[in-house]
Amino acid sequence: MPDTHAADLMRVSEALKRVKPSATLAVSQKARELKAQGVDVIGLGAGEPDFDTPDHVKEAAIAAIARGETKYTNVDGLPELKSAICAKFKRDNGLEYTPAQVNVSPGGKPVIYNAFAATLNPGDEVVIPTPYWVSYPEMAALCGATPVFAEAGIADGFKLKP
Numbered sequence: 001m002p003d004t005h006a007a008d009l010m011r012v013s014e015a016l017k018r019v020k021p022s023a024t025l026a027v028s029q030k031a032r033e034l035k036a037q038g039v040d041v042i043g044l045g046a047g048e049p050d051f052d053t054p055d056h057v058k059e060a061a062i063a064a065i066a067r068g069e070t071k072y073t074n075v076d077g078l079p080e081l082k083s084a085i086c087a088k089f090k091r092d093n094g095l096e097y098t099p100a101q102v103n104v105s106p107g108g109k110p111v112i113y114n115a116f117a118a119t120l121n122p123g124d125e126v127v128i129p130t131p132y133w134v135s136y137p138e139m140a141a142l143c144g145a146t147p148v149f150a151e152a153g154i155a156d157g158f159k160l161k162p
Contacts, residue, residue: 018141023134077104113139120145129160 024045031043042050064070076082082099089095105111120126122144128136129152137147152160 015142015144018144019138020141022138077102109133109135109139112136113142116140116143116145127160129158131158 027045028043031041031045034041035043079099081104082102085102085104086097086099089097103111116126116139120140120143124143124145125148126136126140126145127150128140128147130149131153132149140147150160152158
C-alpha cells in the first residue's frame with residue numbers, strides 16, 4: 001500500500017475549499033483559553049447566553065422526553081409551538097400572525113443559509129450590509145456566490161441607502 005498522509009485521504013468539495021476558517025470558533029476558543037488562564041472574559045463570539053438554561057426549561061425538556069416526544073417534527077416547527085408563538089405576539093406585541101406565517105428554526109443562520117442554497121448560483125453576487133455576522137460571506141461563498149459589502153453603519157441607523 002502506498003504511503004499516504006491523512007490529509008490526502010480527506011476529500012473536500014470545491015465549494016468547501018472557498019470557505020475560510022470560522023472566525024466565530026476562533027474568537028470563542030480564544031475566550032476559553034483566556035478564561036482557563038484566570039482572565040475575566042465575557043465571550044461574545046458564539047452568541048450563547050452567560051447563564052445556565054433555566055430549570056423550568058430543563059424540566060419541560062425532560063418531561064417531553066419521558067412522554068416519548070423524541071421523533072422528528074415538522075420542518076418548520078411543531079403546530080402547538082407555532083400557535084403559542086402567534087399567541088405571544090398578539091398578547092405582548094399586538095401583532096397578529098397565523099401559524100402558516102411562523103417558522104421555527106434553531107437560529108437565523110440556518111434559515112439564511114437555506115435561502116442562499118435555494119436561490120444562489122455560482123457567479124451570483126450577494127449584497128451583505130455591514131456590519132454583519134461573520135458567517136454570512138462564507139455562506140454565500142459556499143453557494144458559489146460572491147459577497148459584496150454595503151456600508152450600513154451607525155450614521156445611517158444601520159439601514160441601507162441607495
